[in-house]
Amino acid sequence: MSLPHAILTALLEKPSSGLELTRRFDKSIGYFWSATHQQIYRELGKLETEGYIRALPSQQPTRGQKKRYEVLSAGRAELARWTAASQDPKPLRDTLLLRLRAAAVVGTAGIEADLRRHLDLHRRQLAEYEEIQERDFPPGKDAPQDRLQHLILRAGIDLETFWTGWLTHALEEFERLPVTDPAT
Amino acid sequence: MSLPHAILTALLEKPSSGLELTRRFDKSIGYFWSATHQQIYRELGKLETEGYIRALPSQQPTRGQKKRYEVLSAGRAELARWTAASQDPKPLRDTLLLRLRAAAVVGTAGIEADLRRHLDLHRRQLAEYEEIQERDFPPGKDAPQDRLQHLILRAGIDLETFWTGWLTHALEEFERLPVTDPAT
DNA sequence: CCCCACATGTAATCCGTTACATGATTAT
DNA sequence: ATAATCATGTAACGGATTACATGTGGGG
Numbered sequence: 415m416s417l418p419h420a421i422l423t424a425l426l427e428k429p430s431s432g433l434e435l436t437r438r439f440d441k442s443i444g445y446f447w448s449a450t451h452q453q454i455y456r457e458l459g460k461l462e463t464e465g466y467i468r469a470l471p472s473q474q475p476t477r478g479q480k481k482r483y484e485v486l487s488a489g490r491a492e493l494a495r496w497t498a499a500s501q502d503p504k505p506l507r508d509t510l511l512l513r514l515r516a517a518a519v520v521g522t523a524g525i526e527a528d529l530r531r532h533l534d535l536h537r538r539q540l541a542e543y544e545e546i547q548e549r550d551f552p553p554g555k556d557a558p559q560d561r562l563q564h565l566i567l568r569a570g571i572d573l574e575t576f577w578t579g580w581l582t583h584a585l586e587e588f589e590r591l592p593v594t595d596p597a598t
Numbered sequence: 599m600s601l602p603h604a605i606l607t608a609l610l611e612k613p614s615s616g617l618e619l620t621r622r623f624d625k626s627i628g629y630f631w632s633a634t635h636q637q638i639y640r641e642l643g644k645l646e647t648e649g650y651i652r653a654l655p656s657q658q659p660t661r662g663q664k665k666r667y668e669v670l671s672a673g674r675a676e677l678a679r680w681t682a683a684s685q686d687p688k689p690l691r692d693t694l695l696l697r698l699r700a701a702a703v704v705g706t707a708g709i710e711a712d713l714r715r716h717l718d719l720h721r722r723q724l725a726e727y728e729e730i731q732e733r734d735f736p737p738g739k740d741a742p743q744d745r746l747q748h749l750i751l752r753a754g755i756d757l758e759t760f761w762t763g764w765l766t767h768a769l770e771e772f773e774r775l776p777v778t779d780p781a782t
Numbered sequence: 783c784c785c786c787a788c789a790t791g792t793a794a795t796c797c798g799t800t801a802c803a804t805g806a807t808t809a810t
Numbered sequence: 811a812t813a814a815t816c817a818t819g820t821a822a823c824g825g826a827t828t829a830c831a832t833g834t835g836g837g838g
Contacts (some may be wrong), residue, residue, distance in 0.1 A: 415825070423696070432791090451823080452791080452828070456791085473757075480657050481778060481789090499708075505632040506629065506630050507600075507630065510685070510687065516745075517681050517746060519607055519677075521678060535687060562698055562699075565768055572764050617817055620817095640819090651835090
């Protein structure tokens, strides 16, 4: 599974405490792999007992005390192994498409407003990505070690572009469509 | 919390047995909401005790005997409620992007082959969707009640188009990129 | 001193996955 | 008869989600 490897990656980029990791999983890595603080603490515990990471030996106390973790060589090796290993893409799972399919049977009442809301959310996300692109990857000078990061960001941009485009199209369709409510 | 509603939708489209549902979850509905037969049987049991569906009273025996289910009015109402209710989009979770991010730290060795494999898989999926489009939605005549179904199919087509495009671009980048292996 | 934000955790539950089990039907 | 296949389930496990619990430090 992927959460431990997401954490190893984040810790290699920068040794951090649990809460710092949580913050970084709200953006950056979290853009394509999200996690809550409970998941993170549990996984940090596992990774430590497995010998993949260790707490930096500055403070060792129990609760309420900041603990920094760093990746050990076994952790780096495991991450490299996982990264190179072949993995099948997971089948799509999208609630909105499922709801449209259901709406074809029980009626479209109420769903259009949510389509608009989703369009707005995806537009915001797209704008956020494009800001990052302008800030971190100004046109012209692409350091080769940043190419991978830029590539990942483009996936996010292209994906949000797809969603905004499709949702816009969907709303146009809805305007030409009668609101059906076959059941009731 | 979407599987029960996916099943209700499938059963409204056509009353089915558990295994028939499983087959239909391998295509059609399964294109955006997949499920195994174990999930389906468990959920059918729940839906029945909750009074949302019932087994058609032709055969009632125990194991090995085909059982057909149909949706009751309470089930239809619940599906309509769920369809109209506002829902937030789930944050993206993509292993491939995560692996690229990890590769930026531990080296890109081995990942290019998997990018090619994914590109191939997405191309096949795209071709499958386009076949369905040509078969079920020939250009020119769009019955209004099919508009929603076509819209959903287009989401799949556009999504696979995004993936194939992005993966192609990614592989071009890789050809210009040295294979890094900073750790070892 | 008390409250609140910070920081780390525990517990309960649900969902998805994998493996296994069992009855019925059909083909050889 | 028996093997393969169809059909319906049970059991065990693990990850994700939600709610709750506990300790620490700083500001009013």
